[in-house]
Amino acid sequence: MTTENREKRAAVCENCGAVCAVWRRPDGKIRPISSTSGCDCEKRALRVVDALGAPDGSGSSR
């Protein structure tokens, strides 16, 4: 069985600003879950957004 410790995250493309769901692997690699993620960029600049639904209210140093 191939059990990858991948996490479902939200990523935003810094090129077009599209938000899509991605798998974040322990490697640090980002892989879009669906090929059609609303981003049509030739070169996607996906940036993982850590805040996925739940805003962490613990240890917020602002």
Ligand SMILES: [Zn+2]
């Ligand atoms: Zn894009």
